[in-house]
Amino acid sequence: MRIGELLQALRELPVTPELRAVLGVPSTYTDGHHWSDILAEEVIPRLPGKWGDEGRRRLEEALALEPVPDSLVHGDLGGENIHWSEDGKLVGVLDWDRAHLFDPAVDAATMGWLHGWDNLREAVDGATYRRAQVWDRTFGVTHLVAALDGRPLAHVDSYVRHIVAWLEQNADR
Numbered sequence: 001m002r003i004g005e006l007l008q009a010l011r012e013l014p015v016t017p018e019l020r021a022v023l024g025v026p027s028t029y030t031d032g033h034h035w036s037d038i039l040a041e042e043v044i045p046r047l048p049g050k051w052g053d054e055g056r057r058r059l060e061e062a063l064a065l066e067p068v069p070d071s072l073v074h075g076d077l078g079g080e081n082i083h084w085s086e087d088g089k090l091v092g093v094l095d096w097d098r099a100h101l102f103d104p105a106v107d108a109a110t111m112g113w114l115h116g117w118d119n120l121r122e123a124v125d126g127a128t129y130r131r132a133q134v135w136d137r138t139f140g141v142t143h144l145v146a147a148l149d150g151r152p153l154a155h156v157d158s159y160v161r162h163i164v165a166w167l168e169q170n171a172d173r
Contacts, residue, residue: 003111004123006082006090011071011104019072023101035147036063039139042153046160051167055139062138065131070101075145077110098145105131106148109141140166 013019036059044055074081075098083092109132112120121129138144143163146153153159 002084002088002090003115003119006077006093007104007108007111007124007128010074010107013072015070015072015101020070020101023072023099038153039147042156043139043147043160043163046156047164047167051164054167055163058138062134065103065134068103068105068131071104073100073102073104073106074110075099075106075148077107077114079114100148102148103131103135104128106135106141106145108132109136110145112136113141137170139163140170 039059040056044052044059047055074093074096076095077093078095081093081095082090083094085091105128108120108124108128111123112129112132113136117133120132124132132141135141135144139147140163143159143166146159
């Protein structure tokens with residue numbers, strides 16, 4: 001599997017002013033709220049019992065990460081969106097509607113979730129691997145991307161239910 005090559009290609013794509021103008025950085029929603037504020041103010045207070053404090057801790061851990069240069073982040077590198085040839089070469093990446101500029105370890109976390117963390121460890125450097133684990137632990141990388149992509153959380157209670165289910169299944173992370 002050549003996930004390292006795909007992640008490297010995304011990370012190394014030059015972030016030009018044109019790319020920045022089209023994608024932007026997922027730091028704010030259209031109403032000016034920072035993604036972490038949305039999680040802290042709308043999601044974490046709705047988490048039941050022990051998950052409220054744990055959610056705050058996990059968000060703080062993500063916010064404490066050292067800043068990295070913005071990279072192209074696909075945001076949805078699921079199985080149907082990556083196409084490989086029979087000999088293992090990448091032939092296409094589809095579904096770019098969640099693309100944004102952010103920490104490339106977010107896409108790495110998706111690869112760890114889909115292809116196993118041991119495979120990811122072999123595919124990326126140690127710093128990216130550790131960052132990917134932090135992003136995934138926040139609330140599961142697929143849930144996190146939903147908050148990063150700049151769309152308002154229209155169904156916060158449903159979002160919270162999915163996060164709680166993920167937290168319950170992944171309590172050991």
